[in-house]
Amino acid sequence: MSQARLLTYQILVAVGFLLIWHIGSSVEIFGVYFLPKFFFSTPSDVFFRIIKLFSGPLIWKHLSITLTETILAFLIGAGSGILIGFWFARRPMINAIFDPYVKMANALPRVVLAPIFMLWLGLGIWSKVALGVTLVFFIVFFNVYQGVKEVSPVVLANARMLGMDEKQLFRHVYWPAALSWMFSSLHTSVGFALVGAVVGEYLGSAAGLGYMIHEAEGVFDTTGVFAGMVILAAFVLVVDAVVTRIENKLLVWRPEQAGRNEA
């Protein structure tokens, strides 16, 4: 399918969706509204609410708080995931000892930790960062662990024959292999950092996108909830686009990445 036709169809889906939403909420059919305004709001109301939000100063504060929490959660979670993933992969004994506990911690639904973090760290940004960290850490940890474990034995033997000592093997073989695995999970881990931030805000805070949505929900302001959701979705798309750019820069040596570049 040509690019233009694809785009046309994609726009048609959006138009169709909005049309159904609009008709259901604004046009009486057989004496009833299929999508009552109270529960579903209307596309135009949501649109004008978003315009109104962006003409005020408050939205930028919410956005910047959520962004800060996301970035911090990602950096701390990824950093500790890399370090510990490396350590476990190179020290099988440590890994064997901690294995059941790592599995247990990973199996725990992280949302239940939110109240504890709030108790410990207060309602400010750090309780949200902590929640995001617990999500990001495990993704990066498992990927780095796998990456170090699965370095091709041939590449490793070759590097040894080329005269590398342990330190050089780390720098030229293990480290790039582990990083490539980490970057392959970049989209997921950045996404989870954001989920941690927003869920944390939703459960208790005084600022951020999650807070904004929670606040609207508290007064049955459906339009506000939907407006918040649309802004959140757009925000995720922007973050994702940035991640894709970073990824393409860092992983040029990867076959599938190059394929995407050339396309």
Add this chain to the structure above:
Amino acid sequence: MAKAVSLQSIDIVYGGSGGYRAVAQASLDVAEGEFVSIVGPTGCGKSTLLNAAAGLLSPAMGRVEIFGHVLNGLNEKAGYLFQQDALMPWKTARDNIAIGLEVRGVAQAEAHRQADDWLAQVGLQGFGGRYPHQLSGGQRKRVGLAQMLIRNPTILLMDEPFGPLDAQTRQIMGNLLLDLWSREKKAVLFVTHDLEEAIALSDRVVIMSSGPSATIIGDHPIHLARPRDAMDVRLDPAFHALHKRIWEQLRGEVMKAYQGGVV
């Protein structure tokens, strides 16, 4: 002439004592500047023998001597060209070649200069910035050759290096190898399952029996004139006589391996 490599009745066992005895009582000498090929049926332990000479495996019995000294640990005098892709995929062709010098402490600028020189010698001028996945199989082998040779090893160990390539590319690579080797003669131990390739390149062809407990059962000097063309030499009547004689011995082993269910 001095012996570059001397395998003295070595046994190689996988999986501890009582494990699988891949090689038993194998002895082989390679003189300085001599090109020796090892030919044998699939799975006979040719690569195992090579890994013992590289120091990647240590023999359960017997010993490996390199220039008269017992080998202990990795063979630092040897370069190794693997059958599989062994280039670091995250490094460009130039960086892959230069790394063997850089780990020795050669400054990066100088290492890159020499790497570019080697790229030209293997016919890849201008390809230095490419990543391995952007190169064809034959080009990757050329990079592998340069990567090995830049360290100026006195022994070259090659494990079916051209195995994955198509027939024409193999012959071209054979000629490139002969050309590079003739400039500065190094001891070569070349493993292949292709008898024609072995005869075309070598000074001596040794035959391995089918495994387990494989050993060397034949040693055939190849008195074909040098310099040789790896393609044209195959039309020489002397080549045919040699091929016929060696194949008679090899065929028995291939049939044994076949009946043993290895193939």
